[in-house]
Amino acid sequence: MRHLMSPLDFTVEEIDKLLDLAGDIEAHPDKYAHACEGKKLATLFYEPSTRTRLSHEAAMLNLGGSVLGFSSAASSSATKGETVADTIRMISCFADICAMRHPKEGAALVASEYSSIPVINAGDGGHQHPTQTLTDLMTIRSLKGRLNHMKIGLCGDLKFGRTVHSLIHALVRYPGIEFVLISPEELRLPSYMRQDVLDKNNIPYEEVVRMEDALPELDLLYMTRVQKERFFNEEDYVRMKDFYILDAQKMELAKSDMLVLHPLPRVNEIAVEVDKDPRAAYFKQVQYGVYARMALILTLLNIEV
Amino acid sequence: MRHLMSPLDFTVEEIDKLLDLAGDIEAHPDKYAHACEGKKLATLFYEPSTRTRLSHEAAMLNLGGSVLGFSSAASSSATKGETVADTIRMISCFADICAMRHPKEGAALVASEYSSIPVINAGDGGHQHPTQTLTDLMTIRSLKGRLNHMKIGLCGDLKFGRTVHSLIHALVRYPGIEFVLISPEELRLPSYMRQDVLDKNNIPYEEVVRMEDALPELDLLYMTRVQKERFFNEEDYVRMKDFYILDAQKMELAKSDMLVLHPLPRVNEIAVEVDKDPRAAYFKQVQYGVYARMALILTLLNIEV
Amino acid sequence: MRHLMSPLDFTVEEIDKLLDLAGDIEAHPDKYAHACEGKKLATLFYEPSTRTRLSHEAAMLNLGGSVLGFSSAASSSATKGETVADTIRMISCFADICAMRHPKEGAALVASEYSSIPVINAGDGGHQHPTQTLTDLMTIRSLKGRLNHMKIGLCGDLKFGRTVHSLIHALVRYPGIEFVLISPEELRLPSYMRQDVLDKNNIPYEEVVRMEDALPELDLLYMTRVQKERFFNEEDYVRMKDFYILDAQKMELAKSDMLVLHPLPRVNEIAVEVDKDPRAAYFKQVQYGVYARMALILTLLNIEV
Numbered sequence: 001m002r003h004l005m006s007p008l009d010f011t012v013e014e015i016d017k018l019l020d021l022a023g024d025i026e027a028h029p030d031k032y033a034h035a036c037e038g039k040k041l042a043t044l045f046y047e048p049s050t051r052t053r054l055s056h057e058a059a060m061l062n063l064g065g066s067v068l069g070f071s072s073a074a075s076s077s078a079t080k081g082e083t084v085a086d087t088i089r090m091i092s093c094f095a096d097i098c099a100m101r102h103p104k105e106g107a108a109l110v111a112s113e114y115s116s117i118p119v120i121n122a123g124d125g126g127h128q129h130p131t132q133t134l135t136d137l138m139t140i141r142s143l144k145g146r147l148n149h150m151k152i153g154l155c156g157d158l159k160f161g162r163t164v165h166s167l168i169h170a171l172v173r174y175p176g177i178e179f180v181l182i183s184p185e186e187l188r189l190p191s192y193m194r195q196d197v198l199d200k201n202n203i204p205y206e207e208v209v210r211m212e213d214a215l216p217e218l219d220l221l222y223m224t225r226v227q228k229e230r231f232f233n234e235e236d237y238v239r240m241k242d243f244y245i246l247d248a249q250k251m252e253l254a255k256s257d258m259l260v261l262h263p264l265p266r267v268n269e270i271a272v273e274v275d276k277d278p279r280a281a282y283f284k285q286v287q288y289g290v291y292a293r294m295a296l297i298l299t300l301l302n303i304e305v
Numbered sequence: 306m307r308h309l310m311s312p313l314d315f316t317v318e319e320i321d322k323l324l325d326l327a328g329d330i331e332a333h334p335d336k337y338a339h340a341c342e343g344k345k346l347a348t349l350f351y352e353p354s355t356r357t358r359l360s361h362e363a364a365m366l367n368l369g370g371s372v373l374g375f376s377s378a379a380s381s382s383a384t385k386g387e388t389v390a391d392t393i394r395m396i397s398c399f400a401d402i403c404a405m406r407h408p409k410e411g412a413a414l415v416a417s418e419y420s421s422i423p424v425i426n427a428g429d430g431g432h433q434h435p436t437q438t439l440t441d442l443m444t445i446r447s448l449k450g451r452l453n454h455m456k457i458g459l460c461g462d463l464k465f466g467r468t469v470h471s472l473i474h475a476l477v478r479y480p481g482i483e484f485v486l487i488s489p490e491e492l493r494l495p496s497y498m499r500q501d502v503l504d505k506n507n508i509p510y511e512e513v514v515r516m517e518d519a520l521p522e523l524d525l526l527y528m529t530r531v532q533k534e535r536f537f538n539e540e541d542y543v544r545m546k547d548f549y550i551l552d553a554q555k556m557e558l559a560k561s562d563m564l565v566l567h568p569l570p571r572v573n574e575i576a577v578e579v580d581k582d583p584r585a586a587y588f589k590q591v592q593y594g595v596y597a598r599m600a601l602i603l604t605l606l607n608i609e610v
Numbered sequence: 611m612r613h614l615m616s617p618l619d620f621t622v623e624e625i626d627k628l629l630d631l632a633g634d635i636e637a638h639p640d641k642y643a644h645a646c647e648g649k650k651l652a653t654l655f656y657e658p659s660t661r662t663r664l665s666h667e668a669a670m671l672n673l674g675g676s677v678l679g680f681s682s683a684a685s686s687s688a689t690k691g692e693t694v695a696d697t698i699r700m701i702s703c704f705a706d707i708c709a710m711r712h713p714k715e716g717a718a719l720v721a722s723e724y725s726s727i728p729v730i731n732a733g734d735g736g737h738q739h740p741t742q743t744l745t746d747l748m749t750i751r752s753l754k755g756r757l758n759h760m761k762i763g764l765c766g767d768l769k770f771g772r773t774v775h776s777l778i779h780a781l782v783r784y785p786g787i788e789f790v791l792i793s794p795e796e797l798r799l800p801s802y803m804r805q806d807v808l809d810k811n812n813i814p815y816e817e818v819v820r821m822e823d824a825l826p827e828l829d830l831l832y833m834t835r836v837q838k839e840r841f842f843n844e845e846d847y848v849r850m851k852d853f854y855i856l857d858a859q860k861m862e863l864a865k866s867d868m869l870v871l872h873p874l875p876r877v878n879e880i881a882v883e884v885d886k887d888p889r890a891a892y893f894k895q896v897q898y899g900v901y902a903r904m905a906l907i908l909t910l911l912n913i914e915v
Contacts, residue, residue, distance in 0.1 A: 033343055038643055040671055042664070050375055051395055054347070057373040058399035061345055068667045070660055070681065071375065082875035085882075090661055090874065093897040094668035264395065265387035272390075287398040338648055355680055356700055359652070362678040363704035366650055376680065569700065570692035577695075592703040 002300055003112040003119045007133035007170040015137060015170075022138050022288075022295035029062065035298060035305050036065030042095035043069035044087070045122070046102045051264060052122050052131070055286070056099045059293035068094065085114040092116040097301055099131075100124075118300035126162050132263050133166040134296060135289035140220065142288060143259055143281055149176030153214050156182075156224035156244050156269060158189040163263045164224055165193055172201040179205040180214040182244065186236070187226070211244055215253040221246070223262040223269055223282075247271040251279065261285055307605055308417040308424045312438035312475040320442060320475075327443050327593075327600035334367065340603060340610050341370030347400035348374035349392070350427070351407045356569060357427050357436070360591070361404040364598035373399065390419040397421040402606055404436075405429075423605035431467050437568055438471040439601060440594035445525065447593060448564055448586055454481030458519050461487075461529035461549050461574060463494040468568045469529055470498060477506040484510040485519040487549065491541070492531070516549055520558040526551070528567040528574055528587075552576040556584070566590055612910055613722040613729040617743035617780040625747060625780075632748050632898075632905035639672065645908060645915050646675030652705035653679035654697070655732070656712045661874060662732050662741070665896070666709040669903035678704065695724040702726040707911055709741075710734075728910035736772050742873050743776040744906060745899035750830065752898060753869055753891055759786030763824045766792075766834035766854050766879060768799040773873045774834055775803055782811040789815040790824040792854065796846070797836070821854055825863040831856070833872040833879055833892075857881040861889065871895055 003009070010018065025032050041060035043053050048071055057067045084102070088111040091098055099120040100108045108121035108128075123129045141147050152171065154164050158181055168189075171177050179198065181189050188207065198205050208214050215221070223246060226237065246260065251274055262270060262282040274280050298305070308314070315323065330337050346365035348358050353376055362372045389407070393416040396403055404425040405413045413426035413433075428434045446452050457476065459469050463486055473494075476482050484503065486494050493512065503510050513519050520526070528551060531542065551565065556579055567575060567587040579585050603610070613619070620628065635642050651670035653663050658681055667677045694712070698721040701708055709730040710718045718731035718738075733739045751757050762781065764774050768791055778799075781787050789808065791799050798817065808815050818824050825831070833856055836847070856870065861884055872880060872892040884890050908915070 040668065048379065050392075054373055054375075054396070054399045058345065061371045061373065066371070066671045066676070067373065068664055068671065068677065070664075072379065074658065074682065081877040086875060087660075089893045090896050091664070093893075093900055094664045265391060267386040283394045283398075286395050290398055353684065355697075359678055359680075359701070359704045363650065366676045366678065371676070372678065377684065570696060572691040588699045588703075591700050595703055 001116075001118055003108075003115070003121075004130050004296060004300065005109055005112060005119075005121045006128050007130040007166050009130070012173050015134075018134070018295050018299055019138055019141055019292070021298065022291040023142065025294050026142075026291045032063055032294065032298070032305055034064040035303055036060060036063035036301070039063075039065040039097070039301065040095040041065060041067050041069075041297070042091045042098035043067060043071070043122075044091065044098055044100040045069070045071050046073040046100075046107070048072050049101050049123065051286070052101060053099075055289045056120070056122065056131070056293055058290050059297055062290065063294055063297060065297075069098075084110050087111075088115045088119070097297060120296065120300070123162070126160055129162050129166055131289070131293055131296065132163045133170045134292040135285060136163070136167050136222070136261060136263075137170060138288040138292040139261060139281060139285045140259070143284070144219070147171070148174040150219040151178045151180065151217055153180045153182055153218040153221040154189075154224075155211060155221060155246075157187045157226045158183040158224075159187040161224045164189075164222065167222065168193060168197055172197060172203050177203060179203065180218065181205060181207045182209075182211050182214050183207075184209065184244075211246065211250060212253060215250060215258075216255070218254060218258050220259045220261065221254070223260060223266070225263075225265065225267055225269060245269055245271060246274055248273045248277070251277055254279070306421075306423055308420070308426075309435050309601065309605065310414050310417060310424075310426045311433050312435040312471050314435070317478050320439075323439070323600050323604055324443055324446055324597070326603065327596040328447065330599050331447075331596045337368055337599065337603070337610055339369040340608055341365060341368035341606070344368075344370040344402070344606065345400040346370060346372050346374075346602070347396045347403040348372060348376070348427075349396060349403055349405040350374070350376050351378040351405075351412070353377050354406050354428065356591070357406060358404075360594045361425070361427065361436070361598055363595050364602055367595065368599055368602060370602075374403075389415050392416075393420045393424065402602060425601065425605070428467070431465055434467050434471055436594070436598055436601065437468045438475045439597040440590060441468070441472050441527070441566060441568075442475060443593040443597040444566060444586055444590045445564070448589070449524070452476070453479040455524040456483045456485065456522055458485045458487055458523040458526040459494075459529075460516060460526060460551075462492045462531045463488040463529075464492040466529045469494075469527065472527065473498060473502055477502060477508050482508060484508065485523065486510060486512045487514075487516050487519050488512075489514065489549075516551065516555060517558060520555060520563075521560070523559060523563050525564045525566065526559070528565060528571070530568075530570065530572055530574060550574055550576060551579055553578045553582070556582055559584070611726075611728055613725070613731075614740050614906060614910065615719050615722060615729075615731045616738050617740040617776050619740070622783050625744075628744070628905050628909055629748055629751055629902070631908065632901040633752065635904050636752075636901045642673055642904065642908070642915055644674040645913055646670060646673035646911070649673075649675040649707070649911065650705040651675060651677050651679075651907070652701045652708040653677060653681070653732075654701065654708055654710040655679070655681050656683045656710075656717070658682050659711050659733065661896070662711060663709075665899045666730070666732065666741070666903055668900050669907055672900065672904055673907060675907075679708075694720050697721075698725045698729065707907060730906065730910070733772070736770055739772050739776055741899070741903055741906065742773045743780045744902040745895060746773070746777050746832070746871060746873075747780060748898040748902040749871060749891055749895045750869070753894070754829070757781070758784040760829040761788045761790065761827055763790045763792055763821075763828040763831040764799075764834075765821055765824075765831060765856075767797045767836045768793040768834075769797040771834045774799075774832065777832065778803060778807055782807060782813050787813060789813065790828065791815060791817045792819075792821050792824050793817075794819065794854075821856065821860060822863060825860060825868075826865070828864060828868050830869045830871065831864070833870060833876070835872075835875065835877055835879055855879055855881060856884055858883045858887070861887055864889070
């Protein structure tokens, strides 16, 4: 039995296979409409995340399966002092696969150790969010036709941004990848990411403070939200959140085929005027996320169609 | 693609067709049991409303479809600052149709402008609640055999009562409708409703303060709850809430075939002793609401059986 | 139409029949996979209880039915002042059967009086929790092969422990049952249980303060959580909660075939080292609970397969 804890749990070949499957699902959805009939997905969300939860639920429903679970810790037995280890053993009796979002790093890993069903880490604190990474890879490969030989801008909160870290981990395994890291000094990519991941893999990168300086040369711009909940005081948040706003004017600097991705929700870091730009891929990304998760569920349940 | 924002979105002919369909669903439920197989309804409830949410969910499940969503803003990404426009574009990737309840007037309308799936307005602040109106029309037509030539009493909170306003809008389009408006001075029907809707359509109406004065001549009595949350201070609420209580004694004044409707939940404005009266139609109304919503879902999804 | 309010609603013969059905479900799950197709379960949880709610939901989904409802009072119309009697009449229009958890004793009974669908009491305050009792009986019969002639230790909070009281009521109907009541003085089994249930049915029992004194002679040890919410002050809770902790060392005193049951969630009253002991049956109990509830749903809906 396999779980998905980190985007690196799958080899490059396995990722390829999974994305091929996701592509086939996109092309032939009817073929998969009953693939999970009689199967149940449990969504265990100890902190709310509408997008991630509903994406998993839509994926399972699209496969003909059903869903049960909880959407916040308040309605879970965590409030009665139950450990994650005990909860997952209970859930193993109720479902065939589960997706867990938890505020504590490592919670999903603990769950996977005690589970008798596959566990999908749907986000554990500031740590990992592997299904977002699969979504990002699916989007890039579908719209760019490849996952290699690209100059990728990562913009915004690179310090706390879990999705950015996961994406870097995943992309450094492909040839010809370069990064431009665009952030305020306070939110730079941590040194352990720069040294242990980028330098170690001989990945070229530069760090810039102004988005404009990077835009002309990028094949892809990955925007992130400056998440209020990652800051310790309101003042720092207010001062920094508007530094990195993408608008129509800045888009004029970019290549005609540069993709804009964003894990969403966006607050104001992408002006709504950009939505109509054909290079804006962040809403398509949501749709690709459903296909990627459908492929993931089939893969972890070992169901072939 | 069509949405349902206001009860007036459908013409009288379209309402007739929809209620015919609802009637056929009531008569032959099995015929429709698989009509929405593989379809998904998203319930987006930014404020809780068990009745309205579950009625939509029951409708979709009765049609063989499935359901996903959230039941309060706390478990939605609204708390992360996402706009309704962005949320609905996300939801469009997860579902085939959605029902939205939102505390702000116009929220559903904004959603419909950005949505790529049909949006049902399941209540936007004090503004519209069109599926309740469909429910009311279905109940009246089923139990009275007609929607025209009736004297209708509207009782309680006529100032803030969203369902009453919607019902008036819907009924003035039928011939021979008269209203008796029963309310305390403070909760009278607003002048824009009296002038722009009743007067403009030459609808006869009278305003009375005591329910007893109106009862003997009514074909239908539509009761409403005096909603605590519509008042600015507790004192006003306490003073007024018990003014308009329907009990067995008052029912003796009414015609033998006068229907009593209520959008529910009722608090104490209808004494429980009235529940056994065959003229009490408010629990049947809940059942008719499911049929009306089934017909609505089929209509908006363009599914013919 | 039947409801399940108390574990005594079924005769010993009916319990036998229900557990036979549950056993057949365990052996041949596929046979029952479509038994409730087109049927809907409403889960009405006025207080959160993940385990009980999800167990009912898993049961209904395993039978091919679907589920709707609410998981806490905050998202129900109870907050608008609706009575349980009115709510259940509404729910009767939305579902074919319902499971209700409510903080007030007798709430499910009131619901059953006004309902037109079968009501399962999924816990009403400190009063009854009959599906837990069915779960316990199913577990004992499956693993011991019988429900009679056993010496059963009941350990922990015997004063407030609803599941313990229900289990006693259910077991005194079988021949050869003896109890050992293991609790601190403050949490003794109430006198009305000792006199009106044990004494009246001539059930032999002893009361002990130390778990070690009872362990060697038991066929079954039923552990319970010392629930913080049952105490009036923090101090009493802290002083007492660790008195009755089962660990590997204590397990050495027990017979080689003594079963350990626990309604879960456990906090620290069973050390995790016991989990690996083959006599630990509390996680299997969760699985048996799903089979028991599947059998219950089929029985109350009068569905034969």
